[in-house]
Amino acid sequence: MKKRIGLLYGGKSAEHEVSLMTARAVTGALNFNNYEVYPIYITTDGEWRKGKRLSGPVEHVEELQFGTEQLAIPNNISDFLPTKAESEEQALDVIFPLLHGPNGEDGTVQGLLEVLNLPYVGNGVLASSAGMDKVVMKQLFSVAGLKQVPYIHFIRSNWRKSQEKLLDQIEEQLSFPVFVKPANLGSSVGISKAVDRESLIQAIELAFKYDRKIVIEQGVKAREIEMAVLGNDSPRCSVPGEIKPLKDFYDYQAKYQDGNTALIIPAEIPDEVEDAMKDMALKAFKVLDCSGLVRADFFVTDDNEVLINEINTMPGFTPFSMYPLLWQHTGLSYPDLIEELVRLAIERHDEKQ
Ligand code: ATP
Ligand code: MG
Ligand code: MG
Ligand code: MG
Known part of the structure; x- marks a missing residue:
């Protein structure tokens, strides 16, 4: 019997688009490998959608942004992620969580899949969140x-309280250029290189748009x-x-x-x-x-x-x-x-x- 693979993609993160590009390619390969693919799309607002079954490689990213049925998690979760406990026939064999960034790569979705006792590709809750x-x-x-490179990290509320002190500390412990990064992201979203105090402040403000915690790293x-x-x-x-x-x-x-x-x-x-x-x-x-x-x-x-x-x-x-x-x-x-x-x-x- 063909294995049923639930492909989870999209997601509520700044890396939504990246996930769409990936889902398109993985769908092609899964079809090639003769799996049955069940696409489950998560919108940028975090709504879960399922729709038509993808039967072949998808040409355009837009075709992946479908969705006829909508689900409020976690009410009818088994509609979306049927498990063996619900129905042997409809159960998904493996979930492929093709999600990047927070709310997908960070252990949250992995936790949901653990609770449902569904096998899934990749890292578990602890490795994903760490x-x-x-x-x-x-x-x-x-x-x-x-x-690794030397670094400093702090949270938004401390930055708001003691900006000067933190800037002095960064300049004391590191030297320009430094890289400023949101703690929880990927695909270089929100990352910038700072070469002086002025660009450092800008880089910090930008990174805080994406996360409440940021890292300043020695540039190498x-x-x-x-x-x-x-x-x-x-x-x-x-x-x-x-x-x-x-x-x-x-x-x-x-x-x-x-x-x-x-x-x-x-x-x-x-x-x-x-x-x-x-x-x-x-x-x-x-x-x-x-x-x-x-x-x-x-x-x-x-x-x-x-x-x-x-x-x-x-x-x-x-x-x-x-x-x-x-x-x-x-x-x-x-x-x-x-x-x-x-x-x-x-x-x-x-x-x-
Ligand atoms: P992804 O998850 O897509 O790999 P990311 O968002 O987690 O990326 P990083 O890999 O940490 O981000 O950094 C992105 C890029 O920025 C690096 O590939 C490198 O080009 C540059 N970079 C990051 N940190 C440093 C550093 N300390 N010194 C020099 N260059 C850096
Ligand atoms: Mg990364
Ligand atoms: Mg990444
Ligand atoms: Mg990287």
Whole structure:
């Protein structure tokens, strides 16, 4: 019997559009792999919709923004996410939560799926939420002894109370340029580079539009190299890939709009640097108790020092995104990667019982 895959996409986050692009590609691959796809679309307002069944690859992102039936969560949740307890026939076998950013990549939806006892692709509640919050993630990295850039973090209400003090502290502990980031986001949304006090204040105000907690990081001049991790209890790493943004840094536009950022796979780095990176990627995976998949992002300095920037628990997933490309170059095609993720989801679910 064909497996039924519930594809959850869209979502109430600034990365809504990114999820739509990804859903389109994954739908194509799931159909290719002969799964039955049940699309479930979450609007930017957080409304859940289901509609026509997608039968083939979708050409336009707009076609994914359908929705005939609407649901107020959590009233009739089983209408949307039928489980085996409700009906053997209609039950979904696996959910693919293709959601990026808060309310999707951060453990909230994973918690809902846990409560419903539905197997789902990717990371569980703890790894998702710890991986979404850059401050918690950095604190766990430091527990694992992973090298990273110096940083400072604070919440909005403290900024409103003691702006001057915080600015002095930043200038004392870090040096320009610094990167200012909302703690809980991705796709570079709300991130800017500050070169002096004036641009720092602007960058902080912008980041606070997206989150109540922000991080200020020491800017480094370094190569950006990423590695993909796949697995549950015995994860493995892909070849490394380098990102060469043709502009100042790898911002939202460079990621999804310009399309001319160079991805060099495999990255040309010495073997010992690659080994160090693998070791760090696996340590990061373990310290956050990850499962399924993770993309680990690194900085490599001129003298080949490796610093971990972050991990992403639901990385960009179009066929042109780094994560699937890294696996393709490691010998796993896009449809095979999806097949493996579905298998890992079921394995993880069974393992828990
Ligand atoms: P995603 O989840 O899409 O990978 P993100 O929103 O979590 O992105 P980061 O990866 O932390 O954001 O940063 C985005 C980009 O900004 C990096 O790829 C890099 O180009 C630049 N950048 C971030 N932090 C630094 C830093 N400390 N020094 C130099 N460049 C940085
Ligand atoms: Mg990220
Ligand atoms: Mg991300
Ligand atoms: Mg990143």
